[in-house]
Amino acid sequence: MPKSPEDIIRDEIRALSAYHVPDSGGMVKLDAMENPYRLPSELASAIAARVTAAAVNRYPDPGARALKTQLRGAMQIPADMEVVLGNGSDELIQMLALAVARPGAVVLGVEPSFVMFRMIATIAGMRYVGVPLNPDFTIAAGPTIAAIEQHQPALIFIAYPNNPSGNLFDADVLARIIAAAPGIVVIDEAYHAFAGRTFMPRLAEFPNLLVMRTVSKLGLAGLRLGLLAGRENWLHHIDKVRLPYNVNVLTQLVVAEALEHREVLETQAAAIRAERARMLTELRHLPGVEAYGSDANFILFRVARADPIFDGLKQRGVLIKNLNGTHTLLAGCLRVTIGTPGENAQFLNALAATLNP
Secondary structure, eight states: OOOHHHHHSOOHHTOOOOOOOOOTSSSEEEEOOOOOOOOOHHHHHHHHHHHTTTTTTTTOTTTOOHHHHHHHHHHOOOOSSSSESSSHHHHHHHHHHHHOOOOOEEEEESSOOHHHHHHHHHHHOEEEEEOOOOTTOOOOOOHHHHHHHHOSSSEEEEESSOOTTOOOOOOOHHHHHHHOOOSSEEEOOTTGGTOOOOGGGGGTTTTEEEEEEEEGHHHHHHGGEEEEEEEEEHHHHHHHHHHOOOHHHHHHHHHHHEEEEEEEEHHHHHHHHHHHHHHHHHHHTTTTOEEESSSSEEEOOOOOOOHHHHHHHHTTEEEOEEETTTTTTTTTEEEEOOHHHHHHHHHHHHHHHOOOO
């Protein structure tokens, strides 16, 4: 008689909840840290021409050599560092975890942070240790270094800026953490375009440091491309875990064309930064709202009745992220992505109306 899933599927996998993406049909979508701007028609036409000529009957360049060359320039990757590409940052996180998943190996992170760090560690069969941030979402240097000494993690993930809090951690504290770590430290710079601070130039300073980036927040989320930069002695082995042809033909072509017009992406990022400043001011003027400063393309804020406020916004056609109940430090917290000026106005009006029905 065949066994049941309970007999076959690992206990920790059955205990997981799948990553949930809510239906946003018909709503102002401000829940996923996407760039709200479409590409201009001239660039869209150039991309269409490349796609029309694409040899989709052939496998893509397995090393994405031409794209890597463009990414090196666009991301200012040091010439002596190697690059590995992934189908989004999520695949890179998975590749890293699988590569270091010896029996008993530990992944360490700070919390709250990007949920996939913990989830992928679990999927890879590793133990995850989360060190709580301070109540103001700054990094707790002493407890973090103590946890490193105690657990000797093979892999540490730190988002910079952090998601969902939006803040940049103190660079000197991060340098102390990297120096104390026995294994790899990955600085996840997914929101670099909105922060202007990076550890990329410091890769040569730390032998165990890797820097991760993505093009998703730049307005190319649908293409799913992430990159990992660092020393060859690490990436040589990480690349062995990468599945063949993981970055498809269309992604390689479209990202390459978009990077030839970086000024478009940079102009959009500047517009988002300007709207972020305006949104933060407006949120802080609303009674009962505590809004946190952000170096990313979203703002975390706290309200007294997070669940009813979240539901009220949905009823008014605006979808944001409800973080209440996901971590003790996030009690009462909601997160809103910076949208277009019109979308942001709809959100602010809906929030004001929900707060004062």
